[in-house]
Amino acid sequence: MTTTTPHPTAPGTPAPTPRAVLAGIPAYVPKPPAPPAEGPAHRLFLNENPYPPLPSVRETIARAAAEAHHYPTIHPERLTHALARRLDVPPAHLVTGPGSVGIYQQIGQAVLEPGDEVVYAWPSFEAYPIVTRMAGAVPVEVPLADGVHDLDAMAAAVGPRTRAVLLCEPNNPTGTAVGAAALERFLDRVPGDVLVVLDEAYFEFYRSPDAPDGVALHHDRPNLVTLRTFSKAYGLAGMRVGYAVAQAPIAEALRKCAVPCGVGRVAEEAALTALEVEAELLERVERVVAERERTRAGLLGLGWEVLPSETNFLWLPAGSDAERVAGEWERRGLLVRAFPGDGLRVTVGSPEANDLLLTAAKETVPPAR
Structure with missing residues (x-):
């Protein structure tokens, strides 16, 4: 029997290298907070729904898992028609x-060319x-x-090389919103050959009477793409x-760039x-919204600055104190997201977690305003 001895790479032999552009691209999510040494940890750093899937959804998952050895369809046709x-x-x-x-990546592949410009607010969604x-x-x-999108400045930033505008409404990480009237005025100012991506990941938590509906808006705007998700309100982040x-023309292009069986x-x-039990799920959303308002009012009463939120999280403009406060709260079992130099994003958790947060806030020195 003949054996082959691996040939060692000779010194100085060139090796494959990643694209140079990757060196300047940040990680999508930084290292998560460390869990406390003792006691339970409350995950308030990823904007997850505090409630697990409903029993009917868990039963469906269990049944479907029995067929996990089969490939799914290339595109989820049943879900597509149900959503339609x-x-x-x-x-x-x-x-x-x-x-x-995943759809953002499809947009990048379908629309953007090297040298194109993409306008977006900052800080906003880290994928941008x-x-x-x-x-x-x-x-x-x-x-x-x-803490709010400056739509006039964004419209002024659109130039001849602009290919896309990315707009998170409500915004992540600040939770703030611009509203339908201001949004439509902005859309009117964007040239028709510039794609506008309206991210409505927190659509179900939006309670303002001026809340926009990107799905309704897209009918009259060929350059508008509206994104939504099952991760937040529907509790299916995993x-x-x-x-x-x-x-149709934009949707078809995006489907061509989708990972098969994605x-x-x-x-x-x-x-x-x-979708079938949506009414019951949205009752849970109402509980989260009520907890959002209760927790914000409690923090304001303790002297903390908290921006108005239309999402399932709160933004505390803690500035240079963001990491200090996050560290103190992590030791108490409250894992929150610090944006160094900017603020804290705190997911609205269970009533128990929110009570612990208010206690921690009471016993922590607030950032100087």
């Missing part, structure tokens, strides 16, 4: 992906600079104004199911059942 009926849009206007992050730079495009970051609504069989079945 739910949203009253043609199936050809729907695109699915492994969370809205990653998707932009991965495509070789140029980020144009427009600072928030008092299943990774997101979707986009756009007019939404797995178990995830599709879970999402289908979640």
Whole structure:
């Protein structure tokens, strides 16, 4: 029998290297907070729903898991048609992906060319600079104004090289919103050949009477893509199911860039059942909204600055104290997200977790205003 001895790489032999652009791209999510040495940890750093899937959804997941040895369909056709009926849009206007992050990658592949400019607010969703730079495009970051999208400045930033505008409504990480009237005025100012991606990941938590509806808006705007997800309100973050609504030419291009079988069989079945029990799920959303308002009022009463939120999290503009406060709260079992130099993003958790947060806030020195 002949054996082959591996040939060692000779010194100085060139090796494959990643694309140079990757060196300047930040990790999507920094290292998560460390769990406390003792006691339970409350995960308040990823904007997760504090409630587990409903029993009916868990039963569906268990049944679907028995067929996990089979491939799913290339695209989740049953879910696509269920969403089309739910949203009253043609199936050809729907695109699915492994969370809205997956669809952002499809957008980057389908629309962006090297040298294109992409306008977005900052700080906003952390995927924006990653998707932009991965495509070789140029980020144009427009600072928030008092924690809110500065739509006039964003419109002014749109130039001849602008290919896309990314707009998170409500915004992550600040939880703030611009409202339908201001949004539509902004959309009117964006040229028709510039794609506008409206991220409505927190759509179900939005309570303002001026809340926009990107799905309704897309019918008259061929350059608008609206993103939504099953991760937040539907409590299926671990299943990774997101979707986009756009007019047929854009939707078709995005589907061409989708990873085949990107939404797995178990995830599709879970999402289908979640749609069937949507009314019960949205009752849980109401509880989260009530806890959001209770917790914000409590923090304000303790002297903390907290921006108004239309999401399932709160933003505390802690500035240079963000990491100090996050560290103190982590030792108490409250894992929150610090944005160094900017603030703290705190997910609305269970009533128990929110009570612990208020106690910690009472016993922590607030940042100087």
